Amino acid sequence: MTEAYDLIVLGAGVIGCSTAWHAARLGAKRVLVIERNGIAEGTSSQSSGILRTHYSVPENVDLARRSYAAFAGLRDYLGDPEADCGLVVCGYLVVGDAGARSEAIRASLARQRALGIDAVEIDAAQAREILPLLRTDDLATFGYEAAAGHADPYLTATAFARAARRLGVAFHLGETVTDLAVDGARVTGVRTDRATYAAATTVCALNVWSNGLLGRATGLPIPLVAERHEVIALQAQVPYLPRYPVLKDMASPSMLYARGYGTSQLLVSAGLEGQPTSPDEQQADVSLDVVADVGAQAAHRLPAFETAGVASTWTGLYDVTPDWNPVLGPLPGWEGLVVAFGFSGHGFKLSPEVGRLLAQAALGLATDVPLAPYRYERFAEGALLAGLYGKGAVS
Ligand SMILES: Cc1cc2nc3c(=O)[nH]c(=O)nc-3n(C[C@H](O)[C@H](O)[C@H](O)COP(=O)(O)OP(=O)(O)OC[C@H]3O[C@@H](n4cnc5c(N)ncnc54)[C@H](O)[C@@H]3O)c2cc1C
Numbered sequence: 001m002t003e004a005y006d007l008i009v010l011g012a013g014v015i016g017c018s019t020a021w022h023a024a025r026l027g028a029k030r031v032l033v034i035e036r037n038g039i040a041e042g043t044s045s046q047s048s049g050i051l052r053t054h055y056s057v058p059e060n061v062d063l064a065r066r067s068y069a070a071f072a073g074l075r076d077y078l079g080d081p082e083a084d085c086g087l088v089v090c091g092y093l094v095v096g097d098a099g100a101r102s103e104a105i106r107a108s109l110a111r112q113r114a115l116g117i118d119a120v121e122i123d124a125a126q127a128r129e130i131l132p133l134l135r136t137d138d139l140a141t142f143g144y145e146a147a148a149g150h151a152d153p154y155l156t157a158t159a160f161a162r163a164a165r166r167l168g169v170a171f172h173l174g175e176t177v178t179d180l181a182v183d184g185a186r187v188t189g190v191r192t193d194r195a196t197y198a199a200a201t202t203v204c205a206l207n208v209w210s211n212g213l214l215g216r217a218t219g220l221p222i223p224l225v226a227e228r229h230e231v232i233a234l235q236a237q238v239p240y241l242p243r244y245p246v247l248k249d250m251a252s253p254s255m256l257y258a259r260g261y262g263t264s265q266l267l268v269s270a271g272l273e274g275q276p277t278s279p280d281e282q283q284a285d286v287s288l289d290v291v292a293d294v295g296a297q298a299a300h301r302l303p304a305f306e307t308a309g310v311a312s313t314w315t316g317l318y319d320v321t322p323d324w325n326p327v328l329g330p331l332p333g334w335e336g337l338v339v340a341f342g343f344s345g346h347g348f349k350l351s352p353e354v355g356r357l358l359a360q361a362a363l364g365l366a367t368d369v370p371l372a373p374y375r376y377e378r379f380a381e382g383a384l385l386a387g388l389y390g391k392g393a394v395s
Contacts, residue, residue, distance in 0.1 A: 015207075180216075207343070224321055254271060
């Protein structure tokens with residue numbers, strides 16, 4: 001007999017786990033999460049975990065602001081006194097030279113302030129107080145968001161999953177979804193390598209692995225490419241202390257981002273478009289050219305890292321859409337299906353609120369925040385959520 005659910009969530013990354021918990025919390029009775037590996041073993045585990053509300057797209061500022069409140073008060077949010085997302089509040093320092101990105105920094109700070117966020121322009125001396133390692137002589141603009149930092153996506157996803165289980169959500173781990181079951185223009189459930197399930201609504205949160213499944217079932221083109229991004233951890237003689245801020249260097253050729261890693265290392269990565277690749281790529285080598293290029297840019301901004309050694313490197317996949325923002329909500333002409341793909345390297349910080357909105361949409365409730373700006377149709381309509389910084393993960 002086919003098992004029937006009110007809601008089936010595909011994928012147990014931070015987005016799927018958040019959605020499942022919110023659905024149960026909103027009253028859904030029979031909720032199932034299907035994940036081919038373990039919780040947060042997909043791209044969530046590759047994430048740099050940065051939490052900021054600094055965006056140039058106002059809708060993203062709002063989602064990040066609402067989500068940050070969840071990270072900051074996760075125990076109350078989940079009703080779990082043991083919940084922990086590993087939050088480190090160290091601030092977010094964004095710097096620019098005299099070029100156009102300085103205007104984008106100021107416009108983004110204004111958009112943050114319009115939503116009540118403490119985001120201010122500071123001067124070079126104040127920036128050096130916050131980050132004594134910072135080279136400032138070639139910089140013109142310094143933006144600072146004190147209530148920002150980073151958290152741990154694995155801890156976050158497992159906290160959502162545990163809270164979801166406590167509300168009765170079932171998790172089928174190690175089970176691979178092979179197809180969506182359809183009847184006319186309605187998704188009626190899911191086929192896996194083990195069984196077929198019926199669902200009133202299916203939420204697809206499969207990240208870079210969404211294309212084939214959604215494309216086969218709906219016949220729609222799915223505007224999503226997998227991109228490889230390289231992350232490098234550097235160790236210098238002078239530590240990058242945990243209290244030092246997340247740094248975004250808009251003056252660097254690659255729009256580098258960096259943050260403390262552990263008690264002394266610096267995690268650094270380029271903030272530009274990455275290399276298109278196969279979603280099946282688990283890990284790729286980080287070439288010496290990339291290490292040299294990113295390392296030189298990091299050392300330019302943080303001269304103490306000129307003689308740093310490479311502690312470790314890894315790669316991760318971004319699920320990138322044409323405007324570097326996600327598609328959230330139904331697909332046109334289809335019922336019984338809600339999608340969430342294309343987070344383009346910035347989905348972790350949005351995951352609490354996005355999960356809530358997806359759950360509301362999936363249960364037929366009005367969403368607290370309109371999902372319309374994130375609709376699939378925006379690409380054909382030319383209503384892109386284009387950021388002021390060009391293509392890249394700040395958006
Ligand atoms: C290098 C890197 C750095 C990043 N840094 C940041 C950052 O600093 N801040 C930020 O906000 N965001 C960041 N991100 C982005 C963020 O991590 C992602 O947007 C977020 O983790 C995506 O979560 P998800 O649940 O959509 O995807 P995933 O975690 O990838 O979950 C999808 C799940 O679907 C499962 N799956 C796939 N196919 C199937 C199938 N057929 N059947 C069953 N299960 C299946 C996978 O196993 C996986 O667990 C970064 C990403 C990367 C790669």
